Amino acid sequence: MQRANPSVTHALSLALSLTLLAAVGCDAGVAPSHSGTPPRPPSSAKPPAPSHGTVAETSKQLREGRAASLRFFETGDATRSLPMVIAIHGLGDRPQKFGQLFGAYPMRVRWIFPEAPIPSGRGFSWFKYSGQTDQQVATGIRHAAEQIVELAKALQRIRPTRGKPIVTGFSQGGMLSFAAAAIAPDVWHASLPISGWLPEALWPTPAQARKLPPLFAVHGENDTLVDFGRTQGFVRALKSRGAAIRFQSFPAVPHRVSNEMRNAVYQELSQQLQRLSTN
Template sequence: MAAPINTGRLLHSTVVLPKGANLASVIFLHGSGDTGSGVRGWIETLLRRDLEVKNTKLIFPTAPLRPYSPMNGALSNVWFDRKKIAPTADECIESVDIACEEVGKILREEADSGISKNKIVIGGFSMGGALAYHLAYRFHRDIAGVFSLSSFINKDSIIYQEVKQVKNGLPPLFAAHGGKDPLVLFDWGVDTVKALESLGVSTVFHEFPRLHHELGVQELRLLEEWLSKILNV
């Protein structure tokens, strides 16, 4: 049976509940072609356990199945479309904003359940991190923070245009990138972080010289430490 084409609504979320009280939430967005359960499994394989952040729910949404231009229109679980994988490419902003609205519903659901937005962090790997940038710096500047792993913002992104109008109150950023990344080049990731920093974003950046376009054990451990500090629950 063919998988349904769903260019808007999220397919499902994998949720990991905390062992103790639920006082905070982390939303982790997968990269292109993956799923929420897929990236959670990847983390479990590397760490031999889930991410561990005290009193914090982990939410791993799955992007809709939609035509993806870099794959000649083939269907893939991607957060948004893009013309090509390059810093200078124009953003397909309509599809970005649809994804922001859908993932934003998770943020609102968490807030409605009693989790303060300043106890919510959103981030992701590759395209997931890119969407997290849009969510955090355009639509939800009152969250606790954002993380970006092997990710990017396009050179003339609307994010930069909108952040220029904001004087303070921008969520802090944890970013990490592999020095041997062949897909989202290291310099692209660095330029993204430097641009945000120049606009007033408090940043923590880690380079992993031997890492390709992938997650790493030390990277995830540093992320856990940062999340625990930012959420402080």
């Protein structure tokens, strides 16, 4: 794969005027649900412009950049050595909106929110999903995961980074969090997939599974869009092959990120960052 020039621009300073209390559904304090609904046909129109304001509760500034062929938004002083967390949005979502999920996170990190390249509805998609065979989905996931890996490598070259980056994401982003860890385990300190699984064509062999970074996955048990049962089967396969994975499920939660799921991810992220600081 050819890599684009990893130089990053900071011409645009953005912020989001959204709060975590503006939740989708009935649970106050939950970040909006990032839908895994089948995509609409890509629009030929330009995607809507990013919103402005402050990231929920923390007034973090988002700056736009581009590296390794991907547009992304970031927080944190570009000259300061910080831990890096790459957080990947789901189908039909946008990185600025997905950033709400982490707006209340208290520890100082460099957040990277990459933008998927395929227009889908009012947002973007990382790969085609609806109407695809498992093999076609696997091909799309692998290609997108390779883009995420190249982005991580490019950013580590141009941003002072404390240790290896952590990757997380929801729905399609959860799938890519698994896939990026599987295809480039040495790149990551840890992977925290939310509501994602991998098709069997991408399952690591036992030898590969034992080399994976620490994995912590969460999923709502009532999720029918990104099927919870498939995640259970994938996690069992990873464990049987020797992967260091922990899995937490959440009863009655559909395809969304509940308060409890968000808190579990926050807690695991804090533990991984503590380990990172002592290495």
